[in-house]
Amino acid sequence: MDRTAAEPAEGSLLLDDQLCFALYAASRAVTARYRPLLDELGLTYPQYLVMLLLWDQDSVSVRELGAALQLESSTLSPLLKRLEASGLVTRERRPDDERSVAVRLTEDGARLRDRARSVPVAIGDAMGLTPEQDATAKQLLRLLTTNVSEG
Amino acid sequence: MDRTAAEPAEGSLLLDDQLCFALYAASRAVTARYRPLLDELGLTYPQYLVMLLLWDQDSVSVRELGAALQLESSTLSPLLKRLEASGLVTRERRPDDERSVAVRLTEDGARLRDRARSVPVAIGDAMGLTPEQDATAKQLLRLLTTNVSEG
DNA sequence: TCCGATTGTATCGGACACAAATAGATCGAC
């Protein structure tokens, strides 16, 4: 079994060989690309993801947000506090189950949706992938996430 | 132009449609998978990436590390201080150019390489991609990173 | 009713990640 430049040995510790680094670098590069667009909306990237969910579904519990975004409540709690301080969402305990906290859009939060509509298009353009490449990447990343998360 | 479930409208704000989220989730899932392995080595994930470079190349400046990892020196400085406090690296200004700081492995740092050799294999197994899928993913992520970083 | 177990949220500590400001060192135009 010989090795080529394209297929390095399995035990390689070279940074460039590793998918994990390509993933890590791509994720930060995309976030950085979002930054100026989201700055105009007054949002950080994870805050934007929370708003995406709320624009689709008006009332979401912290637990549901965590399940959808794969984030711990210890990450979401301070994030939601900042969104609340920005006047974009409200938080209140559900009357039927006081363990749960319902997150809802304020009017300002709902209004922000229109200004956010151009963001995905701009990012999509910047990514510069063909629809086939985009679909392939999404499929592989989801497979990867599933495999890595379980087992 | 009609839309299907596989090809949503361009202006969609649905979380599940977005490659950016698949990327973000995959990156955090992989990092989480690394955590227990790296805990045994006393490293965090970005620290591990720095060590990968140092195992390949004994003396690297902060600037070179930043270029390779796409990280700002304001991120690397405290990270390198922690590696230095762990006794894995040394930092000292280069005699020929005192603006530059040379980062080098200590003996402990060099020794850690052997214990780290099983990590990429374990992660590769957990990712569960075929060699073709792995190669495709790396290629697409690099293309994405290039496109998003420039322009 | 009362107590333990479960579920869910909040807090705390440590470590990234980046922008902006700062401090030293070097280089270049003159």
Place this chain on the structure above:
DNA sequence: GTCGATCTATTTGTGTCCGATACAATCGGA
């Protein structure tokens, strides 16, 4: 050679992230 511009690394401030822990509310059984 001097002085301003540039380069390198650090510091500071804000915002994620996560593990561990603490706290609050609910539910179940005796």
